Amino acid sequence: MSRRCELTGVGPMVGNNVSHSNTKTKRRFLPALSPATLQSDAMGQSYRLRITNAALRTLDFRGGLDTFLLKASDDDLSPKALKLKRQVKAKLAEQAAAA
Numbered sequence: 001m002s003r004r005c006e007l008t009g010v011g012p013m014v015g016n017n018v019s020h021s022n023t024k025t026k027r028r029f030l031p032a033l034s035p036a037t038l039q040s041d042a043m044g045q046s047y048r049l050r051i052t053n054a055a056l057r058t059l060d061f062r063g064g065l066d067t068f069l070l071k072a073s074d075d076d077l078s079p080k081a082l083k084l085k086r087q088v089k090a091k092l093a094e095q096a097a098a099a
Contacts, residue, residue, distance in 0.1 A: 003030055005052040007059075007068065009076035038065045040084070042091045047084060066092075 004011040010031045032053045039046045041064060052061075062068045068087040069077070069085040077085060 001050070004078070005031060005055050005080045006049045006078040007034060007051050007076070008055045009071065010052050010055070040065050040088060042066050042088045042095070043048060043084075049081065074095075 002011075012031065013029040015027055015029055017027045018024055033050050034053060034056070035048060035050050036056055037048050038048050038059065047065070059065060059068050062071065066088050067079065069088055072081075072085070074082060074085075
């Protein structure tokens with residue numbers, strides 16, 4: 001399982017541990033990933049994704065999973081999230097055509 005956020009694409013970063021004697025050794029900063037069950041309003045079902053805690057706050061701020069996916073860049077999304085984005089777009093287009 002990769003250590004990458006499925007919605008924002010945030011992954012591990014590289015930096016240095018700096019000791020008291022100022023010796024520098026390489027280290028990795030891992031993102032704070034947590035499994036989340038997110039509800040899609042357009043699809044009417046929930047999806048399990050591994051996302052960062054910051055992405056969870058952004059989802060709440062933007063108004064839900066559907067609006068986040070529609071505004072997100074395709075480069076940042078995982079294949080699972082891209083498939084979900086296409087489904088949401090198709091469902092919203094279908095609802096707009098019916099109205």
